[in-house]
Every structure is written in C-alpha cells, then in structure tokens.
Amino acid sequence: MSHSEIPAGAGKRVGSWRRKLAVGAWVFSGLCVLGVLGTVLMVVYGSGESAEHTKPCCWEAHVTPEWAAKTMGFRVPATAVDRRAGLHTNGQYDVALLAFTVTTAEADRFLKPLQPEGTQLVRNAHPEEPGYTRSDGFSHLGLPEPETFVEGMRMGGLCRGDAKTLEGEAVRFCTDIYAHEFQPGTTRIYLWAGSDAAIDKPTP
Template identity: 80%
Template sequence: MSRPEVPAGAGAGERERSGRRKLAVGAWVFSGLCILGVLGGVVMVVHGLREPAERTKPCCWEEGVTPEWMAKRMGFQVPETATDRRAGLHTNLQYDVALLAFTVTTAEADRFLGPLQPEGTQLVRNTHPKDPGYTRADGFSHLGLPEPETFVEGMRIGGLCRGDTKTPEGQAVAFCTEIYAHEFQPGTTRIYLWAGSDAPIPKPPA
C-alpha cells in the first residue's frame, strides 16, 4: 500500500505550530508561577502584620490582686501609714506588668524613696509629659488613676533595678521598676510603681 503524499513544507509547518504551542504553554506556566508567588508574598505580609498585633494586643488583668500581695511580689515595703492603696497585674504574650500605688505624706514619701535611689542620682521632673487623658493598656488608668506621665507640677520620676543600690530596700526589689512620686496637694504625695517582666509573674492564689 502506498503512503499518502505529504505536501511540501508540511513538516516545517507542523514543527512551527508545535513550537508555538510549547511557547504558549510555557508562558501560561510562567504566569501562573508569578501569580502564585505574588499571592504567597501577600499572604506572608498580611500574616506578618497580624502576628505582631496579636502578640501585643491587650490581654488580661488578673483577679485577686491586693496591694499587700503585690507589694510583697514586687519587693517593696509600703509605709504602714499609706492610704488609698491600689494594685494590678496585667499579663500578655510579651511581658507581664505589676502596678502598685499608694498615698502618703510627702515626708513619708521621701523616706520611702531615699533608699531606692542609686547613689549619686535623684528623681527628676517630668519634662516630656503626655497629653491629659492619655491612657495605656497596662497603665494606672485601670486602677482608676490618671497616668503619672501626664503630670508636670509636683511630679518626680526615677527608677531602679535590683542591685542598683546597696540598701536592703534596693536589694529586695524583684523587677526593674519605674517610680513616680506626685505631690498632688501640698504635703501629700501619691507613689506610683510600674514594673515590667519578660518572665511571667506568678499569679495570686485563687
């Protein structure tokens, strides 16, 4: 049986069409990979933006936190004459925050603060106050108090970590603590103690 005749140039045309099909398929594959890559990048960016927000979002104010328990946990000897004692413990995924506030006479405040000041230092004025009404997720507004960073008049600011002073009071401090002393009326001072801890702070007994 004789083979059908193939028109001249048919082989070349078929090869040309086959080459075009391969180029088209390759282009589609390349485009698909590019689209997948872009989508993957978008997903990673969105996840990266969302994850830090989740790590830093406000979480929990623990129940059963008393000023007496918190003073012992933070390592402070609150003067027996102190009034309006308040305390709180805030926990989240990054760090825990211990809060303690109380009111004493200004003379008693000075006696309390003296052993907590590293040698050669003194409390300073608040030269960069926050706007009135400023609040923070782990701040004293939870205790019904204005944030100490908003005060200028009568405000003194300091801080220390354990071992910054050689006094027994300084050696007893459990966490690095920001100290605010606000003489909100002549002869009367409110002490604010704010301490952050990367390690979880044990919760009060139920």
C-alpha cells in the first residue's frame, strides 16, 4: 500500500495510541513510586511505634533496700549484708527488686513463714543459659539472674495471704523468691515482686 493509500486519520490514531501508552506508563511508574514510598513510611512509622512501646523504661532513682523491704512487705534479717534494691516501671507493670545475703540458717528462718502450707521451695529444673539477662531483672543490681543457677538454688513464690503467717499477710505483691546457697553456709535471697498497679515511687 502506498502512502497515498493510507486511510485518512490513521497517523493520528497511531500517534494518539502512542501518547496514551506513554501516559499510561508514566502513571504506572508514578503509582509504583508512591506505593514504595508508602511502604517505606509505614515501615519507618511502625518501627518507631514498636520501639516506643518496647524501649526499656525506667529504673527509678533513690531506691534503697530499706525502702524496698518496707514497700514489698518483707522484714529483712538484721544480719543481712550486701543489700541491693531496685524499682523498674513501665506502662504495663512495675517491678520491685530486693536482694541480700545471710547465713543459710538465717535464710531458712526468713523463708519458712513465707511458704504456703503444704508447699516447699523447689530446685531449678529448667535454668536459663549463663549470661541471661532481662530488662527488669537483677542484672541491673550487678547480680547474675537467679534463673541461671542450678547448684544450691531453691525457688518459690507467694502472693499476699498465701502463707497464713504474719509474714505472709504482710507481703504486698505477688513475689518470686529465690534462695541461692552460693557457698557452703551462705545464701543470697532474691525477691522479685510484680504489680499491675503502679508502685509508689521513693522520694529523695
């Protein structure tokens, strides 16, 4: 077919089709770019939001072993040494920590009235790996986490009123108890108390 035989308007139709194809390609590319940018923004925002919810917070200042013992409801033996305490707070729950070292005989006298009737402290059958830490744990106090010990470790726990003794009634929060005889005749007591309600902060 010669140029003179090309139907009138055919060139316009081809040009129009090409323009539409080019415009469509640009639109598609633009949508792809917007989609990628949207995804990136969602990931960045989501990561920031997740980090905001999971960031470690907060170890309170002015926490003393005396304050912790009174707040948690424990009477620490007068002979206790190496007393350490902490208070960790976040948006979900607060944790009070107290640790001290006594003779094993004194530890047994401290622990007995905190054991609900018919129960006893148990061995750590499922220890954590050495070096294990937790955001609200005793590593903050410069101590290994008690869950990592097996030899010489006894564990238990109670909530207020579980033990029908004056000591058991005085406990204010549900508390995990660890007693670690780290050398013959010497035991470190670890007390980890969690509360869904805010624990009153110590004052300077």
